[in-house]
Amino acid sequence: MVKACPFSMRTLKYWLSHYRRYGMGGLDNESRRPKSHPWETPIRIKERIIELRRKTKKCALKLQWQLAKENIILHKNTIHKIIKAEGLTRKYRVRKLKYKYIGVPLQLGELLEIDVKYVPKLLENRQYYQFTAIDCASRWRYLKIYEDYSNLSAINFLKELITIAPFRIRAVKTDNGSYFTNRYTGYEKSTDPLNPTLQCF
Incomplete structure (x- = not known):
């Protein structure tokens, strides 16, 4: 079967074991994303950042200074990502200027194009x-x-x-x-x- 199939023996054994354990659902493609990350910010620190942001409305840099007083050392970019993920960033409205152009009709002979x-x-x-x-x-x-x-x-x-x-x-x-x-x-x-x-x- 390995000679007729373009996949390796290891892949076929992996599919066979998943089929025997989970049935046809075990052959579906699954995400390889890790369940957890060793360098991920702890939940309690995230909750503290969100709490301070909602209470004080301070930016990421000022929150970094305040967290440093509580012996919580984080980079300001990390704090900004947490704030942005929670949708607590400020949305600035950009005012679009609308210009109204008034076309002045030309008179006879006022402009000729030659090519x-x-x-x-x-x-x-x-x-x-x-x-x-x-x-x-x-x-x-x-x-x-x-x-x-x-x-x-x-x-x-x-x-x-x-x-x-x-x-x-x-x-x-x-x-x-x-x-x-x-x-x-x-x-x-x-x-x-x-x-x-x-x-x-």
Whole structure:
């Protein structure tokens, strides 16, 4: 049987003895937790800590000082665990601040977002780029295809956008892409060539 079963002979004998003594209930998994602990705090000391806590409302450190006068030496963490296990710890209410944000509607042309993306497919084996401008208030948009995404293309797109837009453009929002900033041309103008100051065109 041991050869056909993946368990050891000792385990099989243990199961057999429990089955003969307790029946099918003896084969149930039982907890291996010890019934007692040699370093466990005595019951009378626990009751004394609980009594002092309910009577004086002192913290674990002050209870440690008071117990030391009674020749009971315990660590403050042990006292705190006993208090916490009995549910005698203080519950502090955390006040959650609720902020009410008031959204101010934008006006036409107050903010336009400009971004660049790759055209998904190649046209005549060439890669093209799409410049897109969207008005945050009316969602009006304007887009144009360019052969590259250089500073010159970004400037030309912005000039055409100012001319074509049916409203006055007050602000433009872009990312820190090299085609919208002086990332490459700002090295000569910056006092620190290794850390140029990025500025929009």
